[in-house]
Each structure stands twice: as structure tokens, then as C-alpha cells.
Amino acid sequence: MQFRDSLTLDAPRRLNDGAMAVRARAARTGVYQYAGSEVDPENKHNLRDTALVNVLRDDGTVFDEKSVRSFIGKPITDDHPAAPVTTSNWRDHARGTIMGAMRDGEYLAFDLLLTDAEAIAKVDGGKRELSNGYSSDLQFGDFTAPDGTKCQARQTSISGNHVALVDRGRAGSECAIKDGFAVCDTLPSNLFDSFTQEKPVKTILIDGLTVDMANTDTAIATVQTLIAARDAATAQVTDLTSQVATLTAESQTKDAKITTLEQQVKDAKPTPAQLREAGKALMVTADKAKSLGVTVSDEMDETAIMTATVTKHMGDAAKDWSADQIAASFAVLTKDAKPEVKPIGAPKPINDSTAAAANARAEWLADKQTAYRGQAA
Structure with missing residues (x-):
């Protein structure tokens, strides 16, 4: 699922070979607001008709090592492609590369390198707004941000795909490469739709079993089976523990009786x-x-x-x-x-x-x- 973001970029630098380098402040922690139709298009959580939905993005999501690494090496594109960038269409869309990532306060910053002369010329000609393309899972529920803001959902498992140069981003003219900085908005709706049609297959290993999380019915059935087995094992352990405790108490009682009787015999034997x-x-x-x-x-x-x-x-x-x-x-x-x-x-x-x-x-x-x-x- 795709979401709106803002990026802050330093002033671009020109290299000797004509390439353009710029550092972009990408994802930040905090609360993001989206239209209900964006986060819940099928109204599974009764949020589709909500004007604004608060979505929490915490440190664990933004600075997750796997998520951060997913952006490195991904392309910079001229406008958003109609489909996600893959190895089959990379030559058609790549105009540069995301070279690195680092933490910058509450932001995750990217080093961007534009290597296509035509794309650089468009930047010089005024095409300076940016929009990063990535997918992310949502957890729905009641969440609270560090500042106390109540949220209806939380982002998890961010996976980067590209960063696009656009004529006009959703955030308007302020989302642009400028002399001092640049801000980047998120994906347009057509890319949102294309990403929802192509989801990577996710599998997890549970007690030695590989579960295909993309197949909801299979995943639910497998997890339910594992939970039932766990509950049965827990009940058996509890029962055995109770039996051991009972036997231990009975043994201690018998030992006490034997000791008492031995003492009574000793006391009762007259000299x-x-x-x-x-x-x-x-x-x-x-x-x-x-x-x-x-x-x-x-x-x-x-x-x-x-x-x-x-x-x-x-x-x-x-x-x-x-x-x-x-x-x-x-x-x-x-x-x-x-x-x-x-x-x-x-x-x-x-x-x-x-x-x-x-x-x-x-x-x-x-x-x-x-x-x-x-x-x-």
C-alpha cells in the first residue's frame, strides 16, 4: 500500500562529469494524515469515508535496517512509471540511483545521484518537485504517538522502489528542488493502483513450517493449527506440573507421617x-x-x-x-x-x-x- 511523504533535500551539487548529487531527507517519524479512501479503499475498517486518518510511523518502522536497505540502489525516475520499476523495465525508467542512506535526527536521509543528462536538464529547466515511490503495510487499531496524538493505523514493513522527478507533486510548489532545500511528496494515484496490484510474496518460518503470508486462507489455517498445538502442549504441561506438585505434596506428607511415627515409637518405648x-x-x-x-x-x-x-x-x-x-x-x-x-x-x-x-x-x-x-x- 502506498502513502504520502515529504522529503527535504540539500542544494544539488554538480560533479566533474556533469552528474547531479543531492542529499534528500526522506521518511520522518511522527503522524501522517491520509484520506480514508487511500488507506481503506475497500472499507474493511470503516475508514473509507473518513476525511483524514492519522497514521503513525514510529522509529522502529522508519529506521528498520531491512527497510532502509530496500531503498539503496533503487532508481531515480523521470515522472512515476505506470508500474513498479523492476529489472525488466529498469533501462526504460532509471535516470539515476539512490546511493546511500543515513539517519539525520528524526529523518532518514538518502544520497541521490542523477546521471541522465536529459533529466538533469529538466531539473535545471524547473522540473524540481520530487515524489518517492515505496510500498508499506498497515496495521489498523488504536495507537498513540509520542506527542499523544491518537492514530487509527500504523505503518510497517516499508519497501522502497524509486524516487521520481515530477512537474507538480501533491504538496504543491514547496515540494521542489530549490537553492537551499527540496521537499518531496508521495505517489500519484495511478502508481498507488499499480502497486496494489503487484505484491511481493512473503513467507515466514513458524516452528519449522514455511507459511505463505500472501495466501491468507493458508496462512490463517496454518497459524490456527500451530496455536491449537501450542495450547494443547501448554495444557499438557500444566496438567503434568499439577500432577508432579500433588505427588510431591503426598510424598512430603508421607515422610512427615513416618518421621512422626518413628518419634512416637521412640518416645513410647520405656526404659x-x-x-x-x-x-x-x-x-x-x-x-x-x-x-x-x-x-x-x-x-x-x-x-x-x-x-x-x-x-x-x-x-x-x-x-x-x-x-x-x-x-x-x-x-x-x-x-x-x-x-x-x-x-x-x-x-x-x-x-x-x-x-x-x-x-x-x-x-x-x-x-x-x-x-x-x-x-x-
Whole structure:
């Protein structure tokens, strides 16, 4: 698509061989205004009937290296040709060459060399207005220029074709080669039409696939396929990541449970000293309960013995008491209790006779068992 531009040129210089050299300030950054019919002739974006459309041209577009290089070596023409300049018609239209390009502030400047005597004579005779020919893509949307101006479109992918000498450019007499400078307008409508009929084939490489961007349907289908594949892969990665996180959490939970159980087993395993102290405590509790007339069996632990003692003496008042309340009540009830102590019998003399020794041992054990039963009762 073609657009209107302005160029600023230094005063032309004559070389020894008669050629004319001039530096032209070409594209500049900023906001350009075009008729809606120029930027949206088919009204695809509802801009065709708009009087003026603001188009943004930013630094990234103007000074893009590929775009800048596209102008170098392109011809200077006498008027705009009816079709773009190519190798097949270059001899018919070329009157000079764009020799170089450089950044000049906010402008992109070209070095132009006119090498055709007839074209130079026309410049000397007053044909001094200029118009550069190039194609550019448009992005439609809401854009904001650095100065805050709102724009409905943005230029991208500028590709140079030629710069033309014209009798009268769209910008009028100010767009001309003068003693101090020259300004260049853009393409006339006939060239605009010819450029829209010939578009270079553009391809891009996406994930190893070459996509022909000139074929809209194919490009859209390919891109949609790639997007779907990407989304599916992203979803799969997300699902796998979630599963890994779940398994990691479960593993950590199991490790914590194992560590806790190991510690509980370690804490629950009594030492011999603890067993002895527990046995003593149980015997003391049992003796205190017996002294208050409570029957104690071998199956009862300390809590059961204390509960039986408190229940016997306190009745229903203690039926809903906690273990701490039972223990406190038991301590009060047995504060002055004195366990009954029974002798285990006098020692039996043992002689050296084996049979006598065996009999004496049996009698001694019998006496001890009798004494123990008495205490247990």
C-alpha cells in the first residue's frame, strides 16, 4: 500500500562529469494524515469515508535496517512509471540511483545521484518537485504517538522502489528542488493502483513450517493449527506440573507421617528405669486402694484403680469427672492411707543334704506365695 511523504533535500551539487548529487531527507517519524479512501479503499475498517486518518510511523518502522536497505540502489525516475520499476523495465525508467542512506535526527536521509543528462536538464529547466515511490503495510487499531496524538493505523514493513522527478507533486510548489532545500511528496494515484496490484510474496518460518503470508486462507489455517498445538502442549504441561506438585505434596506428607511415627515409637518405648518406677507407682496406688477396702485385680491399671476408689467413696458425684479430677480426689481420699504390711515368714535353715535342701526350698517358696496372696487380697 502506498502513502504520502515529504522529503527535504540539500542544494544539488554538480560533479566533474556533469552528474547531479543531492542529499534528500526522506521518511520522518511522527503522524501522517491520509484520506480514508487511500488507506481503506475497500472499507474493511470503516475508514473509507473518513476525511483524514492519522497514521503513525514510529522509529522502529522508519529506521528498520531491512527497510532502509530496500531503498539503496533503487532508481531515480523521470515522472512515476505506470508500474513498479523492476529489472525488466529498469533501462526504460532509471535516470539515476539512490546511493546511500543515513539517519539525520528524526529523518532518514538518502544520497541521490542523477546521471541522465536529459533529466538533469529538466531539473535545471524547473522540473524540481520530487515524489518517492515505496510500498508499506498497515496495521489498523488504536495507537498513540509520542506527542499523544491518537492514530487509527500504523505503518510497517516499508519497501522502497524509486524516487521520481515530477512537474507538480501533491504538496504543491514547496515540494521542489530549490537553492537551499527540496521537499518531496508521495505517489500519484495511478502508481498507488499499480502497486496494489503487484505484491511481493512473503513467507515466514513458524516452528519449522514455511507459511505463505500472501495466501491468507493458508496462512490463517496454518497459524490456527500451530496455536491449537501450542495450547494443547501448554495444557499438557500444566496438567503434568499439577500432577508432579500433588505427588510431591503426598510424598512430603508421607515422610512427615513416618518421621512422626518413628518419634512416637521412640518416645513410647520405656526404659528399664521407667518400668521399675511405673511398677512401684502401681503397687503404691494398689496398696492405698486396698487400705480403703477396694478390691484390686491384676487387669487394673492406675487409672482404673483410682476410678474404682473414688467411685466407691463419692458415688454418682464423680460419674462425669475427668481423669485429672479423679486423680485429685484419689489423692485426697488416700492422703492418710497406710498400706497393710504382712510378714513373709521366718527363714528356714538349709542343711547340706540334697533332699533336705530341696524340701526346705519348696517350703520357703510356699511361704512366700502364701504371703503374696495375702497382700493381693
